[in-house]
Amino acid sequence: MSVTIKDIAKLAGVSHTTVSRALNNSPLIQEETKERIRIIANQLDYTPNYNAKSLVLDRSYNMGLFFTTLSNGTSAGFFYEAIRGVNSVIRDRYQLIVKGIDDYTSFHSITKKSFDGIIIVSQSDDDQPIIEHIAQKGIPLVVLNRPVDTVGVLNVLSDEEQGAFHAGAFLVKQGHKKIALIEGRKGFKSAQNRKDGFDRAMGHYGISVPAAYRLPGLYDLESGHKAMQQFLSLDEKPTAVFCCNDEMALGAIKAVFESGLHVPKDISVVGFDDTVFAGYVTPSLTTVRRPIEQISKEGALRLLGNIENKLHTTEQVLLRTELIVRESVQPLQA
Amino acid sequence: MSVTIKDIAKLAGVSHTTVSRALNNSPLIQEETKERIRIIANQLDYTPNYNAKSLVLDRSYNMGLFFTTLSNGTSAGFFYEAIRGVNSVIRDRYQLIVKGIDDYTSFHSITKKSFDGIIIVSQSDDDQPIIEHIAQKGIPLVVLNRPVDTVGVLNVLSDEEQGAFHAGAFLVKQGHKKIALIEGRKGFKSAQNRKDGFDRAMGHYGISVPAAYRLPGLYDLESGHKAMQQFLSLDEKPTAVFCCNDEMALGAIKAVFESGLHVPKDISVVGFDDTVFAGYVTPSLTTVRRPIEQISKEGALRLLGNIENKLHTTEQVLLRTELIVRESVQPLQA
DNA sequence: AAGAGTATTGTTAACGTGTGCATAGATGTG
């Protein structure tokens, strides 16, 4: 069928062992023998059988890239950037195997033999069982995007607190003093972090935020819309609103227009996430960008480091977010 | 280290051959023996070593999903839908290996041993070499999204001509008679197909499209913007414009607003592709949706059929597009 | 010139699984 090292051995008049060593550039083999064997291998268009290699070397050349879900809810842009980032690091060193965690009925088949390492892009606490399963099996692992404190697990994510701080600071620097907040979904760590960052900014600049300027949200269009309606019904309306994600910001903007006012002329709005549509809506959205691609690059890089040096680094890495300034915020001159 | 069939054999007091047969549910083995072995296997938490299996069975359990590029230009939504579609069919039968074709420096490593089948989501003629390499190696292959006539290759794509026809027909049915066209990038098959479909619709309903109502485009924002400006400078402006993709439609809409007119009140606009942002822009875009997810499902399904029945079907399958009606088109009452 | 050391290659077994053939026992048949 296909060419094996034994075929090459015959033609070269050596043992298959010598061929194996030659092709792996072992120092044991004479340089000219190597060269002769390489030439024959090329002529025959030899490709090693990776299954055989895997069997004896006890590694799979596979890198798992697992998402919380492929079928429900992962946003396309998020997904795309994550794969791009990881792929740019992995390239041809490993095969990139993409999976949705919710496609697994049992983690039974996830073993050290089938994955040299695994990258989990986690978007939910529900990923905890698989994280523990993988950690317990001793497979090198990095969890991206969500804080995790299982021992022996690398963790790379964006510093959302700091991102929200900058967003808040930006509004203040634009002259805003009456700043409201639409919070994220209760119970989500991201919601807490974003709120904390915002509060720290307000504290830092000595801006006080009355209770009426704080409303809970659910991270969806609807809740942003409703919250903004409430702000608009106040006697003293805020001049700027920080929404804990872009979708709520969109809903909020809609509410402003419906009330006959304008963004950013009458009210400025800031979002969080820099979702794909953020640049396309009118007005385009000023928002905080989580560096997903960079996170996945960094994560893949560190995982590779762990694998190849047989380490078990287990740090948590926070990457800085970026404030994307677009049209939805206007400086306040008053 | 990890549990093998030999370990199970010892515990069960049989040969490893019997264990192998039992776990593969061979009819040669007595039912009660099977059951006994299964129980032991479960207790030991046995997982077969797929590398060993692959070696002897001569199959990899790998399914390749190749994109023209991961790093430049593939749109996130497109990418996401393709993976979703394929994944929903593949699930746990194969590992899904995602690759960018432009990451390959040599196709040398793409062999029958390493991929049981390959799905190419093709966005460019440049993919031809890899398609031929795979076909020549005899690896089961399906090419999605782009017409291909290499022999022995399955081909699933959307019927863009028909999609454009419906878009055109829709405008006519809304009462429009002065309909203009912004074409796609010259040389792209999609550009030709979309134009053909549009023309067929106009012919079908007896609408004539003067030369001044046809302008070339480059599939980008800029060219859509420019073309619309030209239409607006005409004495007799069109009442509707069909843009061969969404980005150009966006540029066109921008031009309309800049001239002080409104979409859809003064001019209706239709796009093509249903890009992620189509639903979020203002006004939201009426457009033609290519069923990428369905295409990839259908493609994966047929590829699987070929692999499992050892067939070499080589048909071309066209799937219907869908007209997504949103806000950018207004009926004309005159 | 003999022994030690070194450079290069070969022999053999191993990784974990599946399968063709042989075998032993059970069952049927005339």
Next chain:
DNA sequence: CACATCTATGCACACGTTAACAATACTCTT
């Protein structure tokens, strides 16, 4: 009861590769 047939299992090898150990030839030292 002798022989054929069938059922359930085991033996031995194969898949393609790497690696520990063995073997050979050559060089150097004294």
